[in-house]
Amino acid sequence: MEKQFEDFRHQLDESGSVRERIRSVVMEMEAAARLVHSSLLLVHQSLPVLEVLEKTKLQIEVIKGLFGRLAEILRERPDQYYRYHGDWRSETQTVVSLLAFLHWLETGSLLMHTEAEKKLGLDSSEFGLDIEDYLIGLCFMSNELPRYVVNQVTAGDYDCPRKVLKFLTDLHAAFRMLNLRNDFLRKKFDGMKYDLRRVEEVYYDVKIRGLASTESTQDETAQA
Amino acid sequence: MEKQFEDFRHQLDESGSVRERIRSVVMEMEAAARLVHSSLLLVHQSLPVLEVLEKTKLQIEVIKGLFGRLAEILRERPDQYYRYHGDWRSETQTVVSLLAFLHWLETGSLLMHTEAEKKLGLDSSEFGLDIEDYLIGLCFMSNELPRYVVNQVTAGDYDCPRKVLKFLTDLHAAFRMLNLRNDFLRKKFDGMKYDLRRVEEVYYDVKIRGLASTESTQDETAQA
Amino acid sequence: MEKQFEDFRHQLDESGSVRERIRSVVMEMEAAARLVHSSLLLVHQSLPVLEVLEKTKLQIEVIKGLFGRLAEILRERPDQYYRYHGDWRSETQTVVSLLAFLHWLETGSLLMHTEAEKKLGLDSSEFGLDIEDYLIGLCFMSNELPRYVVNQVTAGDYDCPRKVLKFLTDLHAAFRMLNLRNDFLRKKFDGMKYDLRRVEEVYYDVKIRGLASTESTQDETAQA
Amino acid sequence: MEKQFEDFRHQLDESGSVRERIRSVVMEMEAAARLVHSSLLLVHQSLPVLEVLEKTKLQIEVIKGLFGRLAEILRERPDQYYRYHGDWRSETQTVVSLLAFLHWLETGSLLMHTEAEKKLGLDSSEFGLDIEDYLIGLCFMSNELPRYVVNQVTAGDYDCPRKVLKFLTDLHAAFRMLNLRNDFLRKKFDGMKYDLRRVEEVYYDVKIRGLASTESTQDETAQA
Incomplete structure (x- = not known):
C-alpha cells in the first residue's frame, strides 16, 4: 500500500507542478490581455483604429509567446491537453474576443479560427485553439x-x-x-x-x- | 415484496424507455426548429417573404414527420398523452410560434389552432396540439x-x-x-x-x- | 379568430372548473389526512396500536370517499388522469405514507400497492394509484x-x-x-x-x- | 464564414454523438453498480461474505464489459480521454468504492490501483483508471x-x-x-x-x- 501511495504522491506532485506552471503562464496572459483590452477601449473614445492596433501589437506578441510556453509544457503530455484545458480556457476566450474585435476593426470581417490560431502561434496538430473557446470568444x-x-x-x-x-x-x-x-x-x-x-x-x-x-x-x- | 418491486422495476424501466425515445425525437425537433428559425430570421434583413417560406418548407416537413413519430410512440399508450406531455411541450410551443409567424407573413392573419394541427399532421382525436401550447406559441x-x-x-x-x-x-x-x-x-x-x-x-x-x-x-x- | 378564442374560453373554463372541483376535494382530503396524522402521532406516546387504528378508521373512510369523488370527476375524461395528476398527487403521497405506517403497526409488513388501492377504493383500470406516488409515500x-x-x-x-x-x-x-x-x-x-x-x-x-x-x-x- | 461554421457543426455534432454514446453506456453502468450495491448492502445484515461476493460477480462482469465499450468509443480519439472524462468519472468512482469494499471483505486488504484496473479490464496505456477517481472511490x-x-x-x-x-x-x-x-x-x-x-x-x-x-x-x- 505504501509503495502505491508513494507512486501516487509522485504523480500527483508532478501533475500539481504542471498546473503550477500553467497557472503562472495564465496569470501573465491575463495581465497582457488586460493591457490589450485597455488599449482597445480607446476605440470607444474614437481614437483612430490604426493607433489602437499599433498600441496592442506588442502585448499580442507577448500573448503569442505565452501560448508558446503553454504548448511547451503540454508537449511532453500530448494526450493531456483536455486534462488541463480548464486551466487556461477562460483566458483564451478573452484573448479570442480581443483579437476578433481588433480584426473586425481592421478588416470589417470575422476573424476565422485558423487566423486566430495563426495570430497566437498555435498549431492544431499539437496545441490548438479549442473550437468552443473560439466560439465563446466571438460571443x-x-x-x-x-x-x-x-x-x-x-x-x-x-x-x-x-x-x-x-x-x-x-x-x-x-x-x-x-x-x-x-x-x-x-x-x-x-x-x-x-x-x-x-x-x-x-x-x-x-x-x-x-x-x-x-x-x-x-x-x-x-x-x- | 420483492415480486412487487420487480414489477415496478419493469414498469419504471418501460416508462423510462418511453421517455428516452421521446427525448431522442424531441432533440431532432429542436434541431429542425432551429433551422426554421434561422431561415425566418432573414425576414429581419428584408429577404422577400416568399423566399423565406420556401427555405423553411423542408424543415417543416421534417418536424411534421417527428410529430408523427411522437404520435406513434404514444399510440400504444392512448391515455398517457399528458403523462409525458411535459417532455415535448416546450419544443411544440417553439414550433407553433414559428409556424404562426410564417403564416402571418404569408397571409396577414392568425394561424388557427386547426390549421396548426393540420400543418403538423396532428389529429386531435389521437395526438393533438394542446390548446395551452398553441396559445403560449402565439405569445x-x-x-x-x-x-x-x-x-x-x-x-x-x-x-x-x-x-x-x-x-x-x-x-x-x-x-x-x-x-x-x-x-x-x-x-x-x-x-x-x-x-x-x-x-x-x-x-x-x-x-x-x-x-x-x-x-x-x-x-x-x-x-x- | 374570435370564434376560436370563444371556443378556447369554454375549454379553458371547463378545465378550470375541473381543477376547481379537484381542488375542493383535495382540500378536504388534506384535512382528513391531517386528522389521521394527529391520531397516528399518538403511537409516539405509546398509545396502544389498536386504539390508534380505531381512531383513524373513520377518517380513512372519509378519504376513501374523497378518492371516489376524484375518480368520478375524472370518469368523463378517461385519458386525462395525468393532465390533472399534479393537482392531487402530493396529498395522495401523504395518505399512502399514513396508511403504510398504520398497516405496518398492525401487521409488521409492508402495505402493498394493491392493498393501498383497495383501502382507498381505487381501481387501476379506471382511477388508480400512480406507482411513483405510492413509492414516494413509502419514503x-x-x-x-x-x-x-x-x-x-x-x-x-x-x-x-x-x-x-x-x-x-x-x-x-x-x-x-x-x-x-x-x-x-x-x-x-x-x-x-x-x-x-x-x-x-x-x-x-x-x-x-x-x-x-x-x-x-x-x-x-x-x-x- | 459559412464554410467554417458548417465544419464546426459537423465537429460539434460528432462530439455530441460521442457524448450520447458515452451517456448510454454510463446509464447502464449506473444501473449495474446499483445492483452490486444492493447485494453489498446485505453484509450489513450479516449475510456471509462469500454469498455476497457470489451475488455481485455477474454484475461486475457487466461493468467490465461496459468499460470495454467506453474504451472502444475512445479508441479512435486517443488524446481525448480527458475531454470526455467528466462524463464517466462519477460512476467510475462509485464502482471503485464497491470493488474496494468487496475486496476488503474478501481479503482484509486494500484493493490496489492495478488490481482495480485488472478487475475492470482496463489498460493504463489505452483507457486507464484515473488515479484521482481511484482515490475518491476509496474515500x-x-x-x-x-x-x-x-x-x-x-x-x-x-x-x-x-x-x-x-x-x-x-x-x-x-x-x-x-x-x-x-x-x-x-x-x-x-x-x-x-x-x-x-x-x-x-x-x-x-x-x-x-x-x-x-x-x-x-x-x-x-x-x-
Missing part, C-alpha cells in the same frame, strides 16, 4: 458591439450601425447553424440576440431621424 | 414582432407598424376573452402587452415624422 | 420510523429497533432494485438511507448496553 | 465502514471494530502522504477523518464494556 466580442455602436453614433459616425448590424446578423445566423448543447456556449450565444436587438434599435434611431447617409442607404437598398 | 410569436417592425421601418417599410399593430391589438383582445389561471400561459400573456407598447411606439415615431403614407393612414382611419 | 413513511423507534425504546420497548431495522432494510433493498430517474422520487429515496442509519444506531445503542432481550437476540442469530 | 468506501462496524457489533462480531480501525488508520495515513490540491478529492479525504472517529468510538464502546475478545485484544496490543 464575448459580440457583447462589446452595442456599446461601440452607441459611441460611434454619438461621435457622428452614422454609418457604423449599418455595418455592425450586417456583421452581427451574419455572425448570429452562422451560430444558429450549430446544434449547441445546453451548456456555457449555448448560454453565451443566447445572449448574442440582445446585442443584435440593441444594434438594430440604434440603427432604427439613426434611420428614423434621417441621419443615415444617402449613399449608404442606397447601398443597403441595393443589397436588399 | 412567443408576439415577442418577435417589435423587432420585426423596427427592422422593417429601418428598411423603409413605413406601413408595417400599422399592420402589425392592428394584428397584435386584435390578438391581445382575443386573449383577453380567456380566463387565464395564474400560470405560465398567464405570465407569457402578460408579457404581450410590452410587445404591443413597443409596436405602438414605433408606429408613433413613424406618424409623428410624417413617414406613414397618406393612403395607408386613410386606410387605417377607414378601418378604425 | 415519507420511512422518515417517521427513526422517531418512532427512539420513542419506543424510551418507553421500554427494546425489541422495536430490531423489528423496524429489519423492515426498513428490506424496504431499502427493494427500492435499490429500481432504476430511478434523477427526480423527486430519487431524491426522497436517497433520504431513506439516513432513516436506516439512524435506526441502526438506535439498535446498536440497545445492543451495546445489553438491553435487547435474549430471546430476540437468539431469534436474530437464527435468522442470520 | 467513498471509507464512508461505508462506520455503518458496517455498527451493524457487525450489533450482530455480535465484537472483533470487527478493531480490524476496520486498523485498516482505516493505515488508509488514512497513506492518504496523508499525498499533497492534495484544494479540490474535490481533498474534500472527500477530509471527510475520512469522521469515519475514522466514528469507528474509534465504536471500538471504544466495545472495549469499555469488555466485549472485545481477550485474544484479539492481545493481538492488537502486540501489533501496537
